Amino acid sequence: MEQTTTTFTDTKINFCPGPATLPRIAVLEAARGIVNYEDTGLSVLEISHRSKEFEAIFEEARALVKEILGLGEEYAVLFLTGGASMQFCMVPYNLLPDNGTAAYLDTGVWSVKAIKEAEVFGKTKVIATSKKFDYTFIPKEYLLYSSYAYLHITTNNTVCGTQIHKMPTTSIPIVADMSSDIFSQQRDYSQFDLIYAGAQKNLGPAGTTLVIVKKDILGRVERKIPSMLNYQTHIKKPIFNTPPVFAIYTCLLTLRWIKSRGIKQIEADNRKKSTMLYEEIDRNPLFKGIARPEDRSMMNATFTTINKAHEPLFLKFVEAAGCVGLKGYRTFGGFRASMYNAMPVEGVATLVDLMQEFERTHG
Amino acid sequence: MEQTTTTFTDTKINFCPGPATLPRIAVLEAARGIVNYEDTGLSVLEISHRSKEFEAIFEEARALVKEILGLGEEYAVLFLTGGASMQFCMVPYNLLPDNGTAAYLDTGVWSVKAIKEAEVFGKTKVIATSKKFDYTFIPKEYLLYSSYAYLHITTNNTVCGTQIHKMPTTSIPIVADMSSDIFSQQRDYSQFDLIYAGAQKNLGPAGTTLVIVKKDILGRVERKIPSMLNYQTHIKKPIFNTPPVFAIYTCLLTLRWIKSRGIKQIEADNRKKSTMLYEEIDRNPLFKGIARPEDRSMMNATFTTINKAHEPLFLKFVEAAGCVGLKGYRTFGGFRASMYNAMPVEGVATLVDLMQEFERTHG
Numbered sequence: 157m158e159q160t161t162t163t164f165t166d167t168k169i170n171f172c173p174g175p176a177t178l179p180r181i182a183v184l185e186a187a188r189g190i191v192n193y194e195d196t197g198l199s200v201l202e203i204s205h206r207s208k209e210f211e212a213i214f215e216e217a218r219a220l221v222k223e224i225l226g227l228g229e230e231y232a233v234l235f236l237t238g239g240a241s242m243q244f245c246m247v248p249y250n251l252l253p254d255n256g257t258a259a260y261l262d263t264g265v266w267s268v269k270a271i272k273e274a275e276v277f278g279k280t281k282v283i284a285t286s287k288k289f290d291y292t293f294i295p296k297e298y299l300l301y302s303s304y305a306y307l308h309i310t311t312n313n314t315v316c317g318t319q320i321h322k323m324p325t326t327s328i329p330i331v332a333d334m335s336s337d338i339f340s341q342q343r344d345y346s347q348f349d350l351i352y353a354g355a356q357k358n359l360g361p362a363g364t365t366l367v368i369v370k371k372d373i374l375g376r377v378e379r380k381i382p383s384m385l386n387y388q389t390h391i392k393k394p395i396f397n398t399p400p401v402f403a404i405y406t407c408l409l410t411l412r413w414i415k416s417r418g419i420k421q422i423e424a425d426n427r428k429k430s431t432m433l434y435e436e437i438d439r440n441p442l443f444k445g446i447a448r449p450e451d452r453s454m455m456n457a458t459f460t461t462i463n464k465a466h467e468p469l470f471l472k473f474v475e476a477a478g479c480v481g482l483k484g485y486r487t488f489g490g491f492r493a494s495m496y497n498a499m500p501v502e503g504v505a506t507l508v509d510l511m512q513e514f515e516r517t518h519g
Numbered sequence: 520m521e522q523t524t525t526t527f528t529d530t531k532i533n534f535c536p537g538p539a540t541l542p543r544i545a546v547l548e549a550a551r552g553i554v555n556y557e558d559t560g561l562s563v564l565e566i567s568h569r570s571k572e573f574e575a576i577f578e579e580a581r582a583l584v585k586e587i588l589g590l591g592e593e594y595a596v597l598f599l600t601g602g603a604s605m606q607f608c609m610v611p612y613n614l615l616p617d618n619g620t621a622a623y624l625d626t627g628v629w630s631v632k633a634i635k636e637a638e639v640f641g642k643t644k645v646i647a648t649s650k651k652f653d654y655t656f657i658p659k660e661y662l663l664y665s666s667y668a669y670l671h672i673t674t675n676n677t678v679c680g681t682q683i684h685k686m687p688t689t690s691i692p693i694v695a696d697m698s699s700d701i702f703s704q705q706r707d708y709s710q711f712d713l714i715y716a717g718a719q720k721n722l723g724p725a726g727t728t729l730v731i732v733k734k735d736i737l738g739r740v741e742r743k744i745p746s747m748l749n750y751q752t753h754i755k756k757p758i759f760n761t762p763p764v765f766a767i768y769t770c771l772l773t774l775r776w777i778k779s780r781g782i783k784q785i786e787a788d789n790r791k792k793s794t795m796l797y798e799e800i801d802r803n804p805l806f807k808g809i810a811r812p813e814d815r816s817m818m819n820a821t822f823t824t825i826n827k828a829h830e831p832l833f834l835k836f837v838e839a840a841g842c843v844g845l846k847g848y849r850t851f852g853g854f855r856a857s858m859y860n861a862m863p864v865e866g867v868a869t870l871v872d873l874m875q876e877f878e879r880t881h882g
Contacts, residue, residue, distance in 0.1 A: 168559070170561060178564055187551075237600035241746070244745075363763035403763065
């Protein structure tokens with residue numbers, strides 16, 4: 157008989173862009189599962205992926221994804237690996253014919269990476285880009301031809317902090333990289349034909365990638381696809397090879413938390429947090445926002461100090477107060493506050509207080 | 520301030536073929552890291568993969584792999600995802616030219632899967648196979664031409680319980696799937712040009728795959744390789760995208776345990792465990808081994824009851840005594856005792872006792 161006791165001192169407010177803060181209840185339950193999974197006398201790290209215990213975890217997680225997003229039988233839910241970066245390659249591998257063209261909306265570095273991988277397999281057409289404007293807004297005017305194999309969009313852009321608030325409507329399949337905003341708001345998720353998301357923002361720890369695919373868009377490409385990279389392999393045999401058991405288990409714990417709060421309430425909280433922060437960015441004479449207001453992200457708020465000399469001072473100030481992960485992406489510098497589902501309203505309120513305090517001391 | 524207390528009742532002996540039993544110290548430390556990673560006030564599930572904390576984990580893990588295996592600067596150590604199954608495709612993607620031929624030694628179902636994926640990219644030559652004999656031995660006679668792009672071997676075969684005890688010597692690059700026996704014994708690991716291993720047997724939890732590659736064998740294939748599937752991407756930029764942070768952390772904890780015991784002692788224990796079990800299989804009139812004695816695996820012992828009617832009875836008997844994961848692979852039925860590094864000698868001794876007890880009651 158061994159015992160482990162650990163004390164969690166909740167001293168940090170984690171604004172990291174991902175891996176990111178997770179619901180406390182999921183973190184503690186995950187730790188318990190590692191020591192002794194549901195009184196099996198085994199760690200969740202040691203159970204077989206063919207055991208009834210894991211099968212139950214896997215099926216509940218897949219069912220919850222569909223239930224929460226309101227999706228039907230025509231969709232398959234897969235837990236793969238390799239992050240969104242692997243999807244940048246799997247999407248064209250499975251959907252872009254050798255002589256076909258895929259349309260990409262270029263809204264930032266993640267779109268650019270996705271485009272680069274698609275070019276290994278076929279032609280790409282960048283239908284619109286805000287690159288010349290440092291991706292500070294979402295381009296809204298573009299032409300879509302029905303001959304495109306699919307349209308790829310990045311619904312939320314973590315680097316500049318922009319988000320697509322009005323989805324394109326088109327008859328061609330829509331593929332959406334939702335790595336940073338899935339489960340964060342109500343949406344008609346059935347308007348998408350393929351959704352993918354690295355888990356490490358709103359869903360769980362790094363180590364698994366959620367893919368939701370409408371089955372009828374598959375099987376139209378003639379090339380040979382390696383088994384692991386073929387969506388149909390994983391649809392036919394959901395546990396094709398050893399999956400990342402623990403990462404999927406922690407996703408399940410997070411999905412249960414999402415379900416218990418309800419996506420409506422989660423969206424309301426996310427709106428409250430982001431509104432509170434953007435209002436302060438706009439009000440406080442020492443700061444300014446980076447993204448154009450109409451395209452601001454509810455997940456990642458980017459801002460900078462008006463006086464460049466304030467930047468390191470403010471960073472030091474918030475870090476001393478226990479806020480971590482606020483340093484902006486290298487492209488823009490400044491600050492980025494990532495406020496995914498598990499970030500409490502109080503966490504953002506603390507940041508707003510710190511901005512006001514900084515104004516009093518440095519204004 | 521929150522506190523979590525969990526009691527670990529050590530009631531099970533885990534003979535699962537993988538995910539498998541892990542060192543207790545690694546499991547408990549992993550649980551502590553989830554609650555509060557080294558007093559950062561953050562869970563290891565929530566730290567950024569760009570943080571100094573994760574960089575330290577990553578670099579120590581990579582260095583320990585080389586140190587334990589005695590490998591030099593000419594090798595790169597990568598922690599990828601997708602398991603050995605993804606390597607079945609990445610190996611030929613990176614090493615097999617369109618018009619080239621790769622040699623495969625077919626020693627079981629895992630070799631067959633590897634061969635199938637290689638055929639997507641080029642030609643394969645099965646230099647020898649024991650398929651007609653249900654893979655109960657390792658073929659030892661074969662011809663190797665210097666024109667082959669590489670020779671692929673599976674050093675340990677979990678299904679039938681065979682293991683290559685004498686490695687082939689050849690001037691062509693040797694690629695070894697060591698998923699089930701890496702770190703289990705002293706070996707001249709520098710005789711291999713590429714080694715891969717899913718973590719979930721001797722290295723850590725499911726969710727990461729160790730790849731060790733001699734850098735000079737890369738870059739000889741002309742095809743376009745998607746970034747995530749190109750070994751050179753991960754060599755140039757070791758944290759190319761978000762890696763499976765927690766799985767790598769738990770591998771590090773296991774690597775520290777391996778280092779502290781020493782691979783020599785680990786091998787001695789593994790030899791002791793397997794000798795003890797095989798001696799009982801050969802002695803006990805109620806059981807017989809499946810694999811040919813000279814090729815028996817030190818990791819996975821396969822055996823069956825001589826009287827078919829005893830099979831379900833013995834399984835029930837050992838399960839009642841707390842042994843899990845002993846049911847054999849569907850091909851052979853019977854039993855498979857997986858005895859990876861973290862299986863204590865006492866665990867195997869208990870199984871031997873149970874076989875003797877079964878003999879007394881059913882002989």
